[in-house]
Amino acid sequence: MLYPQQNDKRNCLDLSGIWDFQIDPGEVGEAEGWFNGLAAARPMAVPASWNDLYDDLRDYLGMAWYVTESYIPAGWQGEQVMLRVGSANYAAKVWINGTLAGGHEGGHLPFEFDISGLVRWDAPNTIAVQVENHLMPNRVPAGNVEGGMALFMRMFPAATFDFYPYSGLHRAVQLYSRPQSHIANVTVTTDIDGADGIVTVAVEAEGAASGSVRLGDQAAALSFQNGTAQARIRVTNARLWGPDDPYLYPLTVTLGDATSPTDRYSLDVGIRTIAVEGGTILLNGQSIFLKGFGKHEDFSVSGRGDNRPVTVKDYALLKWIGANSYRTAHYPYSEEQMRMADREGILIIDEIPNVSLQFGGGDEAVAERLRMCKQQMSELIARDKNHPSVVMWSIANEPMPPDLMRRMMGGGDVPPVDPATTAFFQELYDLCRAADPTRLVTLVGVGGGPVEWLASSDVVCINRYYGWYSQSGQLDAGRAALENELDSLYDQLGKPIIITEFGADTLAGNHSHPPAMWSEEYQVEMLWGYLDAAAARPFLAGLHIWNFADFKTAQGIMRAASMNHKGVFTRDRQPKMAAHFLAERWNQPGSDRPGE
Numbered sequence: 001m002l003y004p005q006q007n008d009k010r011n012c013l014d015l016s017g018i019w020d021f022q023i024d025p026g027e028v029g030e031a032e033g034w035f036n037g038l039a040a041a042r043p044m045a046v047p048a049s050w051n052d053l054y055d056d057l058r059d060y061l062g063m064a065w066y067v068t069e070s071y072i073p074a075g076w077q078g079e080q081v082m083l084r085v086g087s088a089n090y091a092a093k094v095w096i097n098g099t100l101a102g103g104h105e106g107g108h109l110p111f112e113f114d115i116s117g118l119v120r121w122d123a124p125n126t127i128a129v130q131v132e133n134h135l136m137p138n139r140v141p142a143g144n145v146e147g148g149m150a151l152f153m154r155m156f157p158a159a160t161f162d163f164y165p166y167s168g169l170h171r172a173v174q175l176y177s178r179p180q181s182h183i184a185n186v187t188v189t190t191d192i193d194g195a196d197g198i199v200t201v202a203v204e205a206e207g208a209a210s211g212s213v214r215l216g217d218q219a220a221a222l223s224f225q226n227g228t229a230q231a232r233i234r235v236t237n238a239r240l241w242g243p244d245d246p247y248l249y250p251l252t253v254t255l256g257d258a259t260s261p262t263d264r265y266s267l268d269v270g271i272r273t274i275a276v277e278g279g280t281i282l283l284n285g286q287s288i289f290l291k292g293f294g295k296h297e298d299f300s301v302s303g304r305g306d307n308r309p310v311t312v313k314d315y316a317l318l319k320w321i322g323a324n325s326y327r328t329a330h331y332p333y334s335e336e337q338m339r340m341a342d343r344e345g346i347l348i349i350d351e352i353p354n355v356s357l358q359f360g361g362g363d364e365a366v367a368e369r370l371r372m373c374k375q376q377m378s379e380l381i382a383r384d385k386n387h388p389s390v391v392m393w394s395i396a397n398e399p400m401p402p403d404l405m406r407r408m409m410g411g412g413d414v415p416p417v418d419p420a421t422t423a424f425f426q427e428l429y430d431l432c433r434a435a436d437p438t439r440l441v442t443l444v445g446v447g448g449g450p451v452e453w454l455a456s457s458d459v460v461c462i463n464r465y466y467g468w469y470s471q472s473g474q475l476d477a478g479r480a481a482l483e484n485e486l487d488s489l490y491d492q493l494g495k496p497i498i499i500t501e502f503g504a505d506t507l508a509g510n511h512s513h514p515p516a517m518w519s520e521e522y523q524v525e526m527l528w529g530y531l532d533a534a535a536a537r538p539f540l541a542g543l544h545i546w547n548f549a550d551f552k553t554a555q556g557i558m559r560a561a562s563m564n565h566k567g568v569f570t571r572d573r574q575p576k577m578a579a580h581f582l583a584e585r586w587n588q589p590g591s592d593r594p595g596e
């Protein structure tokens, strides 16, 4: 799905602003025609989570309605008029002037409808979106899961994941127009041949016979058959995209001939390759070490709503601290963030919200979860496939085998995991490789989780909390256990390893000598131990600290003040002591790969 854009053939109208809003706990709105207008509306910001804007909404996750009105410019008559929602968490339905346009499930990916047949030209159009975010065991991510870790964590609301289940229209709602004969899809892949870059552009179009592609100062013709065409452009002495030089070539696809084009679409192309060789990740054929964080889209007041000042600030802080990458834990981030990553040279591990998956509830329930995982994975690849920053797809974060507690305790032989669970993930690995053979695929494994689930990964990604959840308060013992496990994992799998999470809850301003848990000193010491352990192991291909910034969680005994405090920055983006230490270390070239 193409990101809407304004040019001489296409128009966009961003509906961000203050909408009418009303909760519908009895779920009567559809029968009562709330899509025509709300009887007891209060103002609501779009984009934003609704939870932190009114006292009574903090833990409200049920159904709610958003309504606004907009004229559609007269100049769009005769064009295809689309309505696009950037993110509605979790399920949504859209009405235009009282008629249902469509619905969508899954909280963090865009969806759009052709509403040409539903619009009025002589009066404002009523646009209504119904959103609900019930926590349910078969959703992805799941909530209200009985037993297991949920029993132990006792979170309120009952999320089965460690971040607040923010609800609402989290990204912009836009109207846009495109010509009847239009570019429907563009897929760009890049390769390197000696000093040259090879850029392949596959285009899907409706109602077009011919067109062209321009990349920088080169052009190639497109000739459509059954709606598809392809061009291949060789860029001599290509300037390759990477963290040190995130160079982007401007690409424009045009339909029709150059003198009277019918449609146009532009995007930026980074020429780069990503691959794995033994224990090393290769970006453009050169070894690269991923330094960075697991993040969240989270900020006070706006919740999970797209917050552009915070986006810009976060990228500035990533640069300041010397990071070159992050993982979109634990769901797809906004398209604006992916565009920033392209521009700033930040490598992305792009994850679907398949977090803390469990296999309970019977075969039908598991099949339903797999269906949702596949849908979200396909939609994510379709959305992000053209971003050079995205180097790896993550199909899951910390899925949980039924015997996880026993595995975590260790000791004794662990029986092999149920092969049906391995097959579940194999379907997702296969889906990614079929949809996008140009990127790496991973599954982010929990401590004690089955090695079988990691075996199909291109890069072994593991979350480890030695020195925090285990060996609590004992950094030396934690480090020894970490080193043992790293060596044994590499022996077994022979693939590059990224520790995608490690960290310690740290209350800013809390100091202790010698270092004790929750103090700034303990966080620094712990992170240092992991950085040193990795530096001594050439097969360690990256370190992502958990987390970039403190973030809100549900309430529970494990989370002081409903926050996860493992940030290296506070929630309002002020540095803890660890941030200064990291900035010094990560900004030294080669500091984490001695000898390179």
Ligand code: GCB
Pocket (backbone or CB within 6 Å): 161, 162, 163, 330, 397, 398, 463, 501, 546, 564, 566
């Ligand atoms: C994890 C999860 C992450 C949590 C983190 C923690 O393993 O992947 O979502 O926030 O641990 O701090 O407990």
